[in-house]
Each structure stands twice: as structure tokens, then as C-alpha cells.
Amino acid sequence: MDACSLYDAVIVARSRSPQYAGTAKAETARAQGTNPLCGDRVRLSLCEERDGIRDLRHETRGCAICIASTDLMAETVMGRTKADALELARRFTDMLNSQSSAADLDDEAGLPGALQAFLPLKTHRSRLRCATLPWTALGEALKHD
Amino acid sequence: MSISETDSLSHADLSHLRGQFPILSQTVHGKPLIFLDSAASAQKPDVVIDGMAEMMRSQYANIHRGLHWMSERSTEAYEAARSRVAEFLGAGSREEIIFTHNSTEAINLVAYSYGSLIRPGQAVLISEMEHHANLVPWQMLRDRAGIDLRVAPISDDGDLDLDAYSALLSDGKVALVAITHMSNVLGTVTPAARLVEMAHSAGAKILLDGSQAVVHRRVNVRELDADFYTFTGHKLYGPTGIGVLYGRRELLEAMPPFMGGGDMISSVTFEKSTWAPVPAKFEAGTPAIVEAVGLGIAIDWMESVGFDMIEAHEAALTKHALRVLPDVPGLSIVGKPKDRGGVVSFTMDDVHPHDIATLLDRNGIAVRAGHHCAEPLMRRLGLTATARASFAVYTTEHEIDVLAATLRRIRQFFV
Numbered sequence A: 001m002d003a004c005s006l007y008d009a010v011i012v013a014r015s016r017s018p019q020y021a022g023t024a025k026a027e028t029a030r031a032q033g034t035n036p037l038c039g040d041r042v043r044l045s046l047c048e049e050r051d052g053i054r055d056l057r058h059e060t061r062g063c064a065i066c067i068a069s070t071d072l073m074a075e076t077v078m079g080r081t082k083a084d085a086l087e088l089a090r091r092f093t094d095m096l097n098s099q100s101s102a103a104d105l106d107d108e109a110g111l112p113g114a115l116q117a118f119l120p121l122k123t124h125r126s127r128l129r130c131a132t133l134p135w136t137a138l139g140e141a142l143k144h145d
Numbered sequence B: 001m002s003i004s005e006t007d008s009l010s011h012a013d014l015s016h017l018r019g020q021f022p023i024l025s026q027t028v029h030g031k032p033l034i035f036l037d038s039a040a041s042a043q044k045p046d047v048v049i050d051g052m053a054e055m056m057r058s059q060y061a062n063i064h065r066g067l068h069w070m071s072e073r074s075t076e077a078y079e080a081a082r083s084r085v086a087e088f089l090g091a092g093s094r095e096e097i098i099f100t101h102n103s104t105e106a107i108n109l110v111a112y113s114y115g116s117l118i119r120p121g122q123a124v125l126i127s128e129m130e131h132h133a134n135l136v137p138w139q140m141l142r143d144r145a146g147i148d149l150r151v152a153p154i155s156d157d158g159d160l161d162l163d164a165y166s167a168l169l170s171d172g173k174v175a176l177v178a179i180t181h182m183s184n185v186l187g188t189v190t191p192a193a194r195l196v197e198m199a200h201s202a203g204a205k206i207l208l209d210g211s212q213a214v215v216h217r218r219v220n221v222r223e224l225d226a227d228f229y230t231f232t233g234h235k236l237y238g239p240t241g242i243g244v245l246y247g248r249r250e251l252l253e254a255m256p257p258f259m260g261g262g263d264m265i266s267s268v269t270f271e272k273s274t275w276a277p278v279p280a281k282f283e284a285g286t287p288a289i290v291e292a293v294g295l296g297i298a299i300d301w302m303e304s305v306g307f308d309m310i311e312a313h314e315a316a317l318t319k320h321a322l323r324v325l326p327d328v329p330g331l332s333i334v335g336k337p338k339d340r341g342g343v344v345s346f347t348m349d350d351v352h353p354h355d356i357a358t359l360l361d362r363n364g365i366a367v368r369a370g371h372h373c374a375e376p377l378m379r380r381l382g383l384t385a386t387a388r389a390s391f392a393v394y395t396t397e398h399e400i401d402v403l404a405a406t407l408r409r410i411r412q413f414f415v
């Protein structure tokens, strides 16, 4: 079977056993993102302190791409400042939405390695929202304080 | 085309038939296309593609308006398509056939126009397995006109609950029943003649959404005694942009127009307009002329294959699918209706239907995944999405075998 590069090993692994499922211990904010087209739903639970995001957990009902994207997002933004996390959200979304090829972007985007697993989505545009949904929800969560 | 006199398509007949669909020889991601999404929209045979192109090349003008040769030829071809559809559905007269742009518009026409005759306190009755096209227009009518919207439940197997249906009709307040003739999710073919009879005995009119049904079975609206019947051209091997509303003449005559504009009037002054007779009253503006002609050609093509053949072939495919798919570990088929057309929805463990669809696509197999424009039905079934394979006259058993084998590998990949 041709599994295609979209289902990178890390994506499959994270979708099968997410590392950051659940709710944050000292939760300070939560947010939800839904995709009405497929019923995917991401619930984020966040503990934000003055110096940044202390903890981020999620409960995700969705496809492999969506679950893995949420889990890897949690991993990458933890410990970052709010501004940093928002900047990363913007870069990640821009990277997927831009027309330039994956190869051109690798360096330019300067994205943390794990997030590069989603680059093949550029040729599966119907699935883009599966990966960006958690980042949109994160933007919402961080906006409200 | 010559097809042998058996009740099913032979291997040679089927490959001849497939040869008439140019798209079926395409490859996708380097694999031969296996198109199992015909319930969303069917592929088109050469005769439809060529016939429409030929019309635009040689005999095209606006209809009903020009006093010139070209306009007369176009008008004739368009009106011939109407006659063809009337004959296809067994309508009492060609004036009972209204061309719309799709099934959705046909249902909206009835909801708006016939709906304006329904009084507050009266009700419209739909079912739990409606496509959004046969649900949202009635909700809009309810909110606009203060009528009641009732929903007949289905069983866990996906059959309409006839006792509940009967109970919902029993107070005589239902003015109109609007129900699918075949579910696009479960494949359930509803007992239309019974539903009509029960509706009529309760004093209700009935609309049947035939978008899926007409593709697979011979339908005769007079035998069914339906008041309204709708379908859409693109699922019937015809083009997009053309749909059909059949309506009983006396009902259509009593109904106000849906849209205003050219062609639907008999006289216009600034004070007042009077309406053209049916069907023109409901066909405001320049219609989908070439598409109507394309639909007529598609119907001719189906008749040349023969409905007995189509039914037998698709029944065999469905039976085959219901035998091989449940053998795939973790796969469960959604619903078990008594009478099922060639639509099979399924889930596979907790592999999300969108992942299934993407991975099938990488292997050249096109299926639909999602809620299939039937969210309330999904909720009733306790699901958020399913994958759906749907069959057409050009589908082969081999394609279903490849689907099953590929699903096995997808599951191994995820588990």
C-alpha cells in the first residue's frame, strides 16, 4: 500500500498514543476548535504563567493528522512565551497555506523539526485544516487574557 | 450498444460499458482510478459529453425567445428533454416536469411555493435520514411560516419506523410529507408506495426525494401516486446544473411562482404581472439548456443499458460488498436496511474516515468520507463521520475486492 509521505511515522505514532492528552493541572484558560466539515474537535487546556506557557494538554476527537498536530503543538509551545507561541502559530499556518513548494520552505520557515512532518500537507489541501485547527484554537486561548 | 439477454452484465458487456466512460481509464497517483463515489456524483458516458458539445457546436441559441432557426432548434431540443424526463418518470403529462438546477432547488421550490399554502398549525413531516437538502428548506419554512416540523424516526438497522410514521400522521395536521426514496448514507430504499398511501389516507401530500433512487431503480411517479418527486441530473450520468421537479398538475397550477423574471409571465405591466402556465411559471430566466439536453441523453443511455440490467448488476455488487467488506478486521457496516441500494457506509475501528479516504485515494480509490450532508442522521447513529463506498453501473466486483484489500492494509498501518 502506498501510505504516502503525509502519514509520517511520527504522525501515526502521535495519533495512536498522544503524549499530551488530558487537562492542564493548574488550568488558566481553555479553548475549543471544531471543524464542521468533518466533526473534528480539539479541546485545549492551558496553564499560562507570567513567563509563558507552563502546560498545555488536549482532548482531541479527530483524524490522525489532527490528533498528531495537536499533540506536537503542545510539545513545541510548552515553555515558550505567549508572543513566541503566537508567532509559531502564524509561521506554521503560513507555511502550510503558502504556494511555494515544501523544499523551498524547509529552511525559510525555520520550524521546529517535529512540525516539518506536516509539510506534505501542502499537496493535500483538502486536509490542511486538520493540521491548523489546534493552532487556531491556541490563538483563541491566548487571546482571552 | 449490445448487451446479452441475461439478467446481469457479463464481463465483456461490463468492459464495453466502462469503455464508454473516458474518465475510468485515468490514473490517480499512478494507480488506475477506482471510482466508488458515484452517489456524490456519477461519471459521464461519451454520448453525454459529446452530445452536449455537439449542441454547442451546431445548434445553440436561447430558447422560447428567438424567432430564428437556431432558437427553434434549441427550444425543440430542450422541450424534447422535458418529454423524455416525463416518460422516464411515468408522469401524466410533460407539463408536470419542471427543470431546476438540482434536487436542492427542486425541494426549495416546493418548500417556498407549496409551503406558502401551508397554514400555521399544520405540519411538514420528514425523516431522520434526510439529506440536508430535504431538511434545511423545511426548517426555513417552519421558522418563516410558524408551522410544525415533525421527524419520523428510523430503527437501528436504518429502516423507517412505519408505526411512528403512522402515529405522526394520525392527527391529520400534516399537510406535506417530504421523505427520501433512498438514503445517501445507509442505502435504505424506503417503501415509497406505502408511505404515499399512508400520507394520502391522513390527508397529506407527499414529496419523495428521488436523488439517489432514480439512479438505481425504475421509478414511476403515477404508480407510486407521488405528489412531488425530485432528482438531480449529475447523479444520473448526466451533467451538473440540471435537476427535475415532478409535480402533480393541479398542485403546480395552484402554487404561486418561486422566482420571478423572464419566461415565467404571460403579461407584465408596472402594476401587475400574470403568470405563464406550468411549467413555464416555475422556470424563470434562461434555464440550463444544454444541461437539460445532456440529461435527456443520459436517460436515453440508461434506457439503452436497461434498468433490469442496472438493478441486477448493482444488486450483485452490493451483495458482494456486504460479503467481503465485513471480513476486513475492525470494519463495521453502518445500518442493515431491509432493502439497500448500492451505497455502503462503514467505519474501521477508530481509524478516522478522513484518514481512510486519504489513504484510499493514494491508492487510486475514491470514496466519500464525512457526514454526507446528513448530520442529524450521524448523530442518531452515534457517529461523527463514516466512509462511504457507492456503486454505479460501471463498478466491478474486482474494484470492491481491491477496496477490501486496501482497507486491510490501511488498518495494519494504523494499529
Ligand SMILES: Cc1ncc(COP(=O)(O)O)c(C=O)c1O
Residues within 6 Å of the ligand: B039, B040, B102, B103, B104, B105, B131, B133, B134, B180, B182, B183, B184, B209, B211, B212, B232, B373
Ligand atoms: C438523498 C439526496 N438528496 C438530495 C441531494 C442533493 O442533490 P444536489 O446537491 O444535486 O441538489 C443529494 C445529493 O447530494 C442526495 O443524496
